[in-house]
Amino acid sequence: MDINEIIKPENLVYDKSAVLNDDVMHYCPGCTHGVVHKIMAELIEEMGLQEKTVGIAPVGCAVFAYNYIDIDWQEAAHGRAPAVATGVARLHPDNFVFTYQGDGDLASIGTAEIMHACNRGENILVIFINNGIYGMTGGQMAPTTLEGMVTSTTPNGRNVDLNGYPMKITNLIAQLPGTSYVTRQAAHTANAARKLKRSLKKAIQNVLDKKGTSFVEVVSTCNSGWKMTPVAANNWMTENMLPYYPLGDMKDSEKGEHSEN
Amino acid sequence: MGEVRLMKGNEVLAEAAIRCGCDGYFGYPITPQSEVMETLMARQPWNETGMVVLQAESEVASINMVYGAAGSGKKVMTSSSSPGVSLMAEGISYIAGAELPCLLVNVQRGGPGLGTIQPSQADYFQSVKGGGHGDYKLIVLAPSSVQEMNDFVNLGFELAFKYRNPAMILADGAIGQMMEKVELADFKPRRTNEEIEAECGDWATLGKPKSRKKNIVTSLEMDSDIMEANNLRFQEKYKKLEEEEVRYEAIQCDDADFVLVAFGTSSRVCQKAVEIARAKGLKVGLLRPITLYPFPKKIIKELARKAQGFLSVEMSAGQMVEDIKLSVYEAGSNARVDYFGRMGGIIPSPNEVVEALEDKFSWELSYGVKRSY
Amino acid sequence: MAKVKGAVVVDKEGCKGCSLCVEACPHDVLALHKEVNSKGYHYSFMENPDECIGCANCGVVCPDTCITIYRVKVS
Structure with a gap:
């Protein structure tokens, strides 16, 4: 069968969301951010939320998230996205507000803001990109950096006696009564990305239903920071990150689930 | 009422x-x-x-x-x-x-x-x-x-x-x-x-309707030329503020040889100090800046044409006094600018202010003329 | 028996050659081209188009959203 007989509008099964614009992303080749951005744009379009969505961009690589997803955005100071989102969501309770934060932003400098926003049960979605490193500033140790992992500030590997332990902040978040849905997902395979999309959809629906904070961690790669090819980074993530940060729902208030992942 | x-x-x-x-x-x-x-x-x-x-x-x-x-x-x-x-x-x-x-x-x-x-x-x-x-x-x-x-x-x-x-x-x-x-x-x-949409719709994150571009609230700009242009726009705004939004209160300044400059709590003290000084026969006035930024430079420049001295009375080690000095300098005046204040949470008393005035401007008070530099 | 045939269109200039789509393809349809695009990336293309079933795995994992996917049923 000739390929041109297949490539026809009526046979289209997968295309770019109209909510994602045509700007080429500044992210490195193979970066997980692109996949998560794309999924959020798809969901905002599919759920008809473009007119009521406000995104809060962090400081870090995703600071420019506002360049790609065609919604209103605010760019927060480092770590403060949950406070900024609180301000927007409290004053516009009918809007859908989400933060998009990395591990340095959320689990280091912004620990107070994320814990308290989740504890108050702000009606927001928090997307937490955990790649175990500071990407934008050049690959320094993050709170989530694994033991022994080499970064530019742990050139001999993370030494827990010196640097403390990799923080499973999502597990702490799941303990807070203000959160309704807390899950850890990934996007390194097509199946994982599809599952992530289902999780984000549920999380968004919870926010729309005013059930409190929904928190979606995405275990991610930073192939540039890890100094690997994108494919090798995915493999390294599967072998090293996932055993420490296992995937799955930690809390689903609908099901009364609470696991100790 | x-x-x-x-x-x-x-x-x-x-x-x-x-x-x-x-x-x-x-x-x-x-x-x-x-x-x-x-x-x-x-x-x-x-x-x-x-x-x-x-x-x-x-x-x-x-x-x-x-x-x-x-x-x-x-x-x-x-x-x-x-x-x-x-x-x-x-x-x-x-x-x-x-x-x-x-x-x-x-x-x-x-x-x-x-x-x-x-x-x-x-x-x-x-x-x-x-x-x-x-x-x-x-x-x-x-x-x-x-x-x-x-x-x-x-x-x-x-x-x-x-x-x-x-x-x-x-x-x-x-x-x-x-x-x-x-x-x-x-x-x-x-x-x-609707009013917010009308007033702020072109910049605020109210949710993006199909009819407009997305609004982005950010202070970030990677292009230096645009960032400089942003800064120049801010400076224009501050200049306009300085031209149009200065507010102050001038009390008995018209014939004043000496002007106390004070804001907030210390200006209340100085109001009494003006009364005490006037009772002693000293021509003292009070300038109370209401907008600290934009600072009331223009009135200070005007007062500096005839006043012999300015005393900045502050509950600090002397901060506003620098802005008064700048204004007097810009006026090309010989008027002298000095400071008196208390710190640590102490509010100066009116008598202290008058004593400070008499002490710091004793030369001018003795000879009754402007010092020439 | 109905068979599914697919085809993918890669936006050559948008591709950064990360090869995540190549890995994600269950039928080894995709590969990186030996030529590069204007940015210098070896872009992804259908090396074995006949094998494509239009599963969209490549599109789902593509961080730069430069893959469009079509699928038809053929008997």
Whole structure:
């Protein structure tokens, strides 16, 4: 069968969301951010939320998230996205507000803001990109950096006696009564990305239903920071990150689930 | 005439916020301004006007809540005292950089560090020179009475929205804690969503309709040419403020040989000092800057043509005195500028001020002519 | 028996050659081209177009959203 007989509008099964614009992303080749951005744009379009969505961009690589997803955005100071989102969501309770934060932003400098926003049960979605490193500033140790992992500030590997332990902040978040849905997902395979999309959809629906904070961690790669090819980074993530940060729902208030992942 | 009550300065801030149609308040407790949030929480304005009041986990969080809410077009405010305002500095810089209107209140206490809970004016530099990183200015209003605590809430919001710039009420512990008669403003309804859309629709994050481009609230710009253009635009705005928004009160300055310059609590002391000095036959006036930024340079330049001396009376080690010196220098005047003040939470007495004046200007007082340099 | 045939169109200039789509393809349809695009990336293309079933795995994992997918049923 000739390929041109297949490539026809009526046979289209997968295309770019109209909510994602045509700007080429500044992210490195193979970066997980692109996949998560794309999924959020798809969901905002599919759920008809473009007119009521406000995104809060962090400081870090995703600071420019506002360049790609065609919604209103605010760019927060480092770590403060949950406070900024609180301000927007409290004053516009009918809007859908989400933060998009990395591990340095959320689990280091912004620990107070994320814990308290989740504890108050702000009606927001928090997307937490955990790649175990500071990407934008050049690959320094993050709170989530694994033991022994080499970064530019742990050139001999993370030494827990010196640097403390990799923080499973999502597990702490799941303990807070203000959160309704807390899950850890990934996007390194097509199946994982599809599952992530289902999780984000549920999380968004919870926010729309005013059930409190929904928190979606995405275990991610930073192939540039890890100094690997994108494919090798995915493999390294599967072998090293996932055993420490296992995937799955930690809390689903609908099901009364609470696991100790 | 509006409703008249006997109220504390801090309580009035809360009441004025509700009455002027404020949409939200975010704060964190700190002495000597905790009554602001306490009054709001007791008043429960969410039942009355729909105003949101939230106790944040820190000043860092509260200023960023203000950033978010202001970025979405709402009329919001926070209040704190000196150490808390230091914590907010980063957020205030972001708010100025993103050109968001909001109202900040600093009920100053003495520093540095944890300092004292007693009143002070030592955050003058922090307030009028920017305070955080980068080239920015706040619109700074200095109330000297409980009545002005009331009036400046509405004025602060008006200026903030007119210039899309944060405005600050720079009070001190004495003004915050004292009780005075105050005539309250009439209730003004909060703006409707349609009004907000009309006023702020081209920049605020209200949710993107199909009809317009997305609005992005940010202070970030990677292109140096655009970032410089942004800064030049800010500077134009500050220049316009300096031309159009200066406010001051001049008391018995017309024939004054010596001008006391003081704001807030110290200006109340100086009003009495003027009386004492005049009774002694000294021609002394008082210039009270109401806007600390923009600073009333022009009137100081005018007064410097005939006055022999200016005495800046401050509850600090002498901060505003630098701006007075600059103004007098720009006027090309020979008038001498000096400073008198107390620190540590001590309010100078009127007699102390007069003694300081007589001491520091003894040469001029003895010879009755301007010193020539 | 109905059989599914697919085809993917890669936006050559948008591709950064990360090869995540190549890995994600269950039928080894995709490969990186030996030529480069204007940015210098070896872009992804259908090396074995006949094997494509239009499963969209490549599109789902593509961080730069430069893959469009078509699918038809043929008997």
